[in-house]
Amino acid sequence: MVAAVKQDTQGGVLLVVGLVTAHLAISGAFQSYVRTGLRIPLLLAGGFLVVVGLASVFYRAPTDHDAHGHGGAAARVGLLMLVFVITIYLVAPAPLGAFAAGRGDQNRAIAAAETVAPPDLAEPVDGHVEMGLVEFLGRAFHFPETLKGVPVRLIGFAAPDPDGSTGYRLTRFTFACCAADATPLQVLLVDPPDIPADDQWVVVEGMFTGEIVGDDLGPIPVLTVTGQEPTSEPTVPYEY
Amino acid sequence: MVTERLEQKRRSLPGFEIVVGIVVAAALLNRVVAPYLSGPHLQTWATIFVATLLQAMPFLVLGVAMSGAIAAFISADRMQRLLPRNPVGAVATAGSAGLLLPGCECGSVPISGRLIAGGARPAAALTFMLSAPAINPVVLVSTAVAFPGRPGMVAARFIASLVTAIVMGLLWLRADQQRIVDRAMQRVQHGASRWWTFALTARHDFLQAGGFLVLGAAAAAAIQAFTPRGVLDQLGGIPVVAILGMATLAIVLSICSEADAFIAASFTQVSPTAQLTFMVVGPTVDLKLISMQSGVFGGRFASRFAPVTAIVAIAMALAVGWWLL
Numbered sequence: 006m007v008a009a010v011k012q013d014t015q016g017g018v019l020l021v022v023g024l025v026t027a028h029l030a031i032s033g034a035f036q037s038y039v040r041t042g043l044r045i046p047l048l049l050a051g052g053f054l055v056v057v058g059l060a061s062v063f064y065r066a067p068t069d070h071d072a073h074g075h076g077g078a079a080a081r082v083g084l085l086m087l088v089f090v091i092t093i094y095l096v097a098p099a100p101l102g103a104f105a106a107g108r109g110d111q112n113r114a115i116a117a118a119e120t121v122a123p124p125d126l127a128e129p130v131d132g133h134v135e136m137g138l139v140e141f142l143g144r145a146f147h148f149p150e151t152l153k154g155v156p157v158r159l160i161g162f163a164a165p166d167p168d169g170s171t172g173y174r175l176t177r178f179t180f181a182c183c184a185a186d187a188t189p190l191q192v193l194l195v196d197p198p199d200i201p202a203d204d205q206w207v208v209v210e211g212m213f214t215g216e217i218v219g220d221d222l223g224p225i226p227v228l229t230v231t232g233q234e235p236t237s238e239p240t241v242p243y244e245y
Numbered sequence: 246m247v248t249e250r251l252e253q254k255r256r257s258l259p260g261f262e263i264v265v266g267i268v269v270a271a272a273l274l275n276r277v278v279a280p281y282l283s284g285p286h287l288q289t290w291a292t293i294f295v296a297t298l299l300q301a302m303p304f305l306v307l308g309v310a311m312s313g314a315i316a317a318f319i320s321a322d323r324m325q326r327l328l329p330r331n332p333v334g335a336v337a338t339a340g341s342a343g344l345l346l347p348g349c350e351c352g353s354v355p356i357s358g359r360l361i362a363g364g365a366r367p368a369a370a371l372t373f374m375l376s377a378p379a380i381n382p383v384v385l386v387s388t389a390v391a392f393p394g395r396p397g398m399v400a401a402r403f404i405a406s407l408v409t410a411i412v413m414g415l416l417w418l419r420a421d422q423q424r425i426v427d428r429a430m431q432r433v434q435h436g437a438s439r440w441w442t443f444a445l446t447a448r449h450d451f452l453q454a455g456g457f458l459v460l461g462a463a464a465a466a467a468i469q470a471f472t473p474r475g476v477l478d479q480l481g482g483i484p485v486v487a488i489l490g491m492a493t494l495a496i497v498l499s500i501c502s503e504a505d506a507f508i509a510a511s512f513t514q515v516s517p518t519a520q521l522t523f524m525v526v527g528p529t530v531d532l533k534l535i536s537m538q539s540g541v542f543g544g545r546f547a548s549r550f551a552p553v554t555a556i557v558a559i560a561m562a563l564a565v566g567w568w569l570l
Contacts, residue, residue, distance in 0.1 A: 015452060018452060019451060025268075038300075039300050043303065047302060049303065053306050054306065057444050081456075082540060083451070083455055084452075086455045086459060087264065089295065092291050092295055094271040096288065100292065104285035104289055113511050181391075181504040182300050183297060185293045185499075186500050186501070186508055188511065
């Protein structure tokens with residue numbers, strides 16, 4: 006068949022997809038898209054594709070059937086796998102940020118969950134208890150008394166507050182499997198010294214006011230800010 | 246045969262070099278082009294698109310490795326002995342066998358194509374394709390985690406999904422089996438040795454399933470990135486149409502079956518039956534699955550199979566939800 010894609014081209018696609026998958030796993034960049042725990046499965050998958058790809062490129066597979074072209078038709082669709090590779094290198098997609106957070110749905114899962122009582126607060130560091138947004142939000146929605154009078158230190162990136170307050174929303178995404186099922190975690194910061202640019206990562210110190218704004222589809226606890234410091238994006242930008 | 250060999254040797258199109266060239270060019274052009282590709286919609290689309298593919302990659306590779314192994318190492322005799330002769334028994338056995346494959350839906354589509362080529366009854370292989378991603382242990386555990394203190398939800402999901410898969414298999418017992426078998430046989434790759442058959446089959450299925458997965462993932466990511474989330478939520482927020490809305494959401498979002506329980510649980514404004522509908526429909530019909538099924542079984546097949554599956558899945562979710570939830 007004329008349109009058949011040749012064996013070494015097919016092998017080339019597998020080789021390239023395998024190498025890119027393994028590269029993302031080794032460099033850690035995969036954590037912008039999926040969970041840290043997927044590193045080994047990604048390496049194994051990439052390795053398998055590299056082996057099958059190399060075999061196809063460097064040894065012509067002895068076959069009695071390949072000539073009738075069905076394999077070639079499948080391989081034509083398979084060239085679309087290159088869109089995956091090209092997207093990674095050309096668009097270089099960043100972890101989900103302030104724009105995606107603006108789609109709403111913030112904190113809904115945590116506010117809706119029936120949670121058990123949280124463990125005791127961690128020991129304060131420099132007078133502030135450090136915690137993730139998952140822990141902070143769980144306490145704020147279900148056990149607000151455990152945050153009363155407790156100065157906390159949180160990390161996240163800046164996203165605008167569309168409700169027009171004078172502050173901004175400290176944000177981090179959470180997901181179960183990958184960024185395709187991500188929802189934002191958000192805390193409204195009031196009276197910050199200044200409003201950082203969207204997507205700028207910050208460490209914030211402050212105290213829960215006890216107030217929760219927003220509606221049932223996206224409740225947001227309010228934090229008064231006492232300290233604010235820009236920081237760099239963490240290796241794992243999401244909180245699980 | 247000889248002329249074909251010669252033709253292959255002539256290398257009219259240096260395919261491998263082009264593939265490598267495209268990738269190298271993309272990597273080099275990154276710095277030049279990236280600033281023009283930094284729009285927030287495009288960035289969000291790309292992040293979700295890449296995330297969906299990376300999440301699917303290990304399961305897809307596991308799936309095509311298994312389909313290669315089925316083609317290379319399981320003879321047709323052996324395959325037929327694995328399943329009961331009685332067609333209904335074969336469908337029921339295949340449905341329950343879904344418990345054994347711990348993966349998402351992406352891997353099970355190529356596997357079921359190879360089961361058919363290997364001699365399994367098409368209806369039984371289709372039942373396996375629908376049940377494996379919905380009732381395997383990983384999915385059931387993640388459902389239990391997403392709905393703490395509500396074991397009824399896990400039971401309801403298990404029963405509704407298994408029954409959906411078996412009903413679809415029974416319906417397709419009456420369909421034109423020969424057409425499906427012919428299509429599956431066309432895809433057979435014969436290598437000179439078992440290991441070459443394994444490699445050729447795995448390569449073929451990876452390219453075919455992966456290519457259609459790219460199409461489906463691109464569409465689902467576009468819906469997520471370009472539709473305001475509020476619009477999707479309102480679909481699920483109207484009580485009368487909540488069930489249909491959640492089913493539609495499951496189809497367009499194309500979330501992996503291991504993650505969908507967490508999304509379903511976050512829709513607290515709809516009834517538990519609507520949440521169940523989301524989890525029963527998602528692993529059996531969604532954009533990426535429709536795309537992949539049309540690749541493996543043909544567009545004609547997918548255009549009938551997907552809507553019927555959606556209707557059966559919704560009906561089963563309603564019945565089991567009414568009974569258990």
